[in-house]
Amino acid sequence: MFKIILKTAYLNLWRRKSRTFILIVMISFGLAAMIFTQGLYEGMMSQMIDDALRTSSGDFMISKEGHYKSQLLSDYIYDTEPVISALKKNNNVAHFVTRVKNEGMVSSAKYSQGAEILGVNLEQEQYFINYKKPLRQGRLELNENKKEAIIGQDLADKLKVKIGRKIVLTGQALDKELVAGAFRVVGIIRTNNPEIDEMSVIIRQKHMQELFKMNGHISEVSVLVKDKKQAKQTESTIKAYLTKNSSQKFEVLGWEELYALLAMMKSMFVYFVYISYFIVFLAVAVGFFNILLISILERVKEYGILLAVGTSFSIVKKMIYLEALIVGMFGFVFGSFFGALLLIYSKFWGIDLSNFATGLNKMGMASIMYAEIHFGYFVLAFVVVLLTSYLSAIIPVWKLKKLKPVQAIRFV
Amino acid sequence: MPILKLKKLSKTYTEGKNVETHAVRHIDLEIKKGEFVVVSGPSGSGKTTLLNLIGGLDAPTSGTIMFNAFKISHLKEKDLAHVRLHNIGFIFQAYNLVPVLTAKENIEYIMTLQKVAPKIRNERIEKIAHHLGIYNLLHKKPNELSGGQQQRIAVARAIVSKPKLILADEPTANLDTHNSETLLDLMKKLNEEEKVTFIFSTHDPVLIEKAKRNIILKDGKIDKDITV
Numbered sequence: 001m002f003k004i005i006l007k008t009a010y011l012n013l014w015r016r017k018s019r020t021f022i023l024i025v026m027i028s029f030g031l032a033a034m035i036f037t038q039g040l041y042e043g044m045m046s047q048m049i050d051d052a053l054r055t056s057s058g059d060f061m062i063s064k065e066g067h068y069k070s071q072l073l074s075d076y077i078y079d080t081e082p083v084i085s086a087l088k089k090n091n092n093v094a095h096f097v098t099r100v101k102n103e104g105m106v107s108s109a110k111y112s113q114g115a116e117i118l119g120v121n122l123e124q125e126q127y128f129i130n131y132k133k134p135l136r137q138g139r140l141e142l143n144e145n146k147k148e149a150i151i152g153q154d155l156a157d158k159l160k161v162k163i164g165r166k167i168v169l170t171g172q173a174l175d176k177e178l179v180a181g182a183f184r185v186v187g188i189i190r191t192n193n194p195e196i197d198e199m200s201v202i203i204r205q206k207h208m209q210e211l212f213k214m215n216g217h218i219s220e221v222s223v224l225v226k227d228k229k230q231a232k233q234t235e236s237t238i239k240a241y242l243t244k245n246s247s248q249k250f251e252v253l254g255w256e257e258l259y260a261l262l263a264m265m266k267s268m269f270v271y272f273v274y275i276s277y278f279i280v281f282l283a284v285a286v287g288f289f290n291i292l293l294i295s296i297l298e299r300v301k302e303y304g305i306l307l308a309v310g311t312s313f314s315i316v317k318k319m320i321y322l323e324a325l326i327v328g329m330f331g332f333v334f335g336s337f338f339g340a341l342l343l344i345y346s347k348f349w350g351i352d353l354s355n356f357a358t359g360l361n362k363m364g365m366a367s368i369m370y371a372e373i374h375f376g377y378f379v380l381a382f383v384v385v386l387l388t389s390y391l392s393a394i395i396p397v398w399k400l401k402k403l404k405p406v407q408a409i410r411f412v
Numbered sequence: 413m414p415i416l417k418l419k420k421l422s423k424t425y426t427e428g429k430n431v432e433t434h435a436v437r438h439i440d441l442e443i444k445k446g447e448f449v450v451v452s453g454p455s456g457s458g459k460t461t462l463l464n465l466i467g468g469l470d471a472p473t474s475g476t477i478m479f480n481a482f483k484i485s486h487l488k489e490k491d492l493a494h495v496r497l498h499n500i501g502f503i504f505q506a507y508n509l510v511p512v513l514t515a516k517e518n519i520e521y522i523m524t525l526q527k528v529a530p531k532i533r534n535e536r537i538e539k540i541a542h543h544l545g546i547y548n549l550l551h552k553k554p555n556e557l558s559g560g561q562q563q564r565i566a567v568a569r570a571i572v573s574k575p576k577l578i579l580a581d582e583p584t585a586n587l588d589t590h591n592s593e594t595l596l597d598l599m600k601k602l603n604e605e606e607k608v609t610f611i612f613s614t615h616d617p618v619l620i621e622k623a624k625r626n627i628i629l630k631d632g633k634i635d636k637d638i639t640v
Binding site: 001007008012309 | 525
């Protein structure tokens, strides 16, 4: 019996080919837009988070207890060995880097401003600052014997310095004395992390420790994990290990705590995606409902005949729902196909928004956006199509149910 | 025992607030199994309404309809659909075939709903198609058939499910004289051979003459009930 119901529903659909075609195009377009939007939003968000993580905190950061709030140079890690040991022993730790951080002033011949001075070992930063090849001018190397610095593009613009020019770094050393050092700019970078691009001066860690009299100590350790889902558990394991094996007290903070704004944006983006989904869904559902209603009302007489010859209303109802579902499925197949094409293109080639680069960079976004593709997008689209098909058919079915067979046969 | 018994059957349509149309008024009627009955009368006399009430397509305002000693006049739509499916065949003036299905699928449709086995369905379709001379039309869709051919398919659809009663509402109204007479002969033949009860409405005098019993309606009431 299902075969004949399905066949009738399917053939009814193609009685007005152009109308069905328009409906399928409309659903496909809506779904492709929904899938693409979700992939692009998630890609954009992931890029923002990844840029921030790699250039700063990592998935989590280890520092002396209280360092995150105070940001004082005096809150340094003196007991480094157990930290390194804990990280090397943990299977979920992919990479880590040690950094020295101090707040100070950076001055050029034309301008001075507050800066965050970062002492790094660039050789260790291949999965962190170096990972996305942020170099715009000069080189991304710091000579061991020469005092050299790499600065962000925005800071370079403000200071009006070019490659080869000197800048002076001033700050309070560990012994509370004010110290200063001249460094030659050898590289200008763009990381899409506004903190780095606008505020940071990167120098060799050894030079930083010498300048601020750190005696070989570090401020923090940034850690990247293999399995992000296990990051919290890894944090706890490391923290427990350090509590047990070190005389120093540490804080191990995840990126969500360090970048609360970014974490909030991430959860807001989820709602933003759902709101976008809902708007497109509503537009598609209204169009779908409208066309389906007209299509059903045109055939009320035929449904009346079917009822008259003994078809139960539940079968007629199934026919209408099936008709809506078949259109929906066609829309889903084509919509998913085009959505996937758009996502594949955006994932591998990206969408170049260089014209808006300044604004995007200020928000911590890259000017080329890369989308993400997850199976879940298509599952969600499928659920949306099922829901739209069902909801669109409710009123036509209800209108038909109100009629007696004789009224349906006479329906004009 | 009558196959159909109507008791004080009335149907009143209300249009607007106070405008009432009494389409059928207090009809008492008994029809025996295997009868071949014509319901005639001028336009607006209530023929179609009476057939619709008998077939459960419309609900009466008052009175009762007993089908095979079973009261069907106050059944719910779901139960009425079941009664129609297993007991009543319909032949409409405008043929009313499902346009997207082939002639064979149209004929097969009711049997599919009745859950008749595919093999039996095919046997019955073959038999009725030969009987009605529509065998070579089975693969065609309704829009590829003439009016007469469509009505024969409609007859096949009504008869193939082996109903106890066939209701035909002016089945020859859209046919020429030749096709009308052929169709009537066909229905008479089925009535005699299969013992199916036929009730059909018409105001064609030629067809009325061929019926054994003629119920004449006037203003929603039985004016005359003539048995030849």
